Amino acid sequence: MIIHVVQPGDTIDSISDYYNIPVSRLILENGIPNPDNLAIGQTIVIVQPETLYTVQVGDTLGSIAEHHHVSTLELLRNNPYLSDREILYVGETIVIKYQTNKTRAIATIGYTFSYIERSVLIKSLPFLTYLTIFNYRATGEGEIISRYDDTELIQLAKTYGAAPMMLVSTMSEEGIVNPEVTYNILNNPSVQISLIENALNIMRMKGFYGINIYTENITSETINSIAEYLQRASVIFRSEGYKIMITISPATNMDDSNVGFEQIDYSKLSKFVDAVIFASYDWARTYGFPSAIYPVNILRDLLDYMVNTIPPEKNFLGVTSLGYDWALPYVPGATEATAITYNNAVQIAAENGVPIQFNEPAQSAYFYYTDSDQVMHIVWTKDARSFDARAGLVAEYNFQGLSIWTIMRFETQMWFIINTQYYIERLLGID
Missing domain, CATH: 3.10.350.10 (LysM domain)
Known part of the structure; x- marks a missing residue:
């Protein structure tokens, strides 16, 4: 390649x-x-x-x-x-x-919302081991609310040999995590049992392969409660043959000089799940500071720590496929970036006649342009070099695979690169 x-x-x-x-x-x-x-x-x-x-x-x-x-x-x-x-x-x-030099197979996870265009989904499914459907919200009483009918998505996934996974989070319909709901679940075993049983009923009824539990803002104060919850869930789900995963967005803090993350003993969680997805999705925020979305040089610091706390074969590297376009000057908490695909970014650069530059440490592409109102913008995106670098980390750290947030748009170059580097694992006997 x-x-x-x-x-x-x-x-x-x-x-x-x-x-x-x-x-x-x-x-x-x-x-x-x-x-x-x-x-x-x-x-x-x-x-x-x-x-x-x-x-x-x-x-x-x-x-x-x-x-x-x-x-x-x-x-x-x-x-x-x-x-x-x-x-x-x-x-x-x-x-x-x-002509490729594939040496190993990896598992791939694609996150989607239920309203994905069917043509995009069908194009993505041959590349996926798991399809994680972001459609279920837990309440503080242990109930589960679904936003859309995902029956067709589940059946399509199975038709193409991708294992459908039910994702449960405490996010509101606006995409905001509700800390009160999370607190109530983690501190009330009876609520946990209700939540687990409700999830189990949905998985049975709809034919899910397993469950993916999304947890955000894990701290040293909450990790023991989360571990106890996962232990209860693991016993019940595994007894019925369901796979259990957890998606974690490591809390990061950024200042003018560096980016850090809290070093938490994630091994307390990994023993109760089949896979841990370390997501870089917390950087993908429309109100975030203009920068590369989880630069590779910083990502390596996190991965070096993770492989010492969790068996690498349980780890998935989370990658977001989106880029962002910020109007300048940036005002913290007020400037809202526009999420864009790589092709969107390329067209903006081409139409404005500006070169796309590349930050080597971050392994991310960026450029500046001036819009029709004479407002300066900065765009950070991922190009083929960015995807190649991140895909290579899976083999370097011997991870189980890659997790993509999201597959709502088909990123042709990203899948082309993954397809030339790895075989894709299949779980449902179809290939």
């Missing part, structure tokens, strides 16, 4: 000629939104195909997979644009296999 960074004078045709890959395939594989007006600093992932196939009359995805001794899901991972349509076109070329 090569990550080409667009230089002055580069065009999509010159890049195509240099790497001997058709323009149409470069665009499809990278989801390039601006092929006729590339931005300086934009990334394009180059992976040479090992086996190509030209579609013949009567071919189906299944027949092509069978002929080449691969799975249909592998074909969809290598050609995700095929998920957008029901037919194959005679004469079109699809990739059977890429």
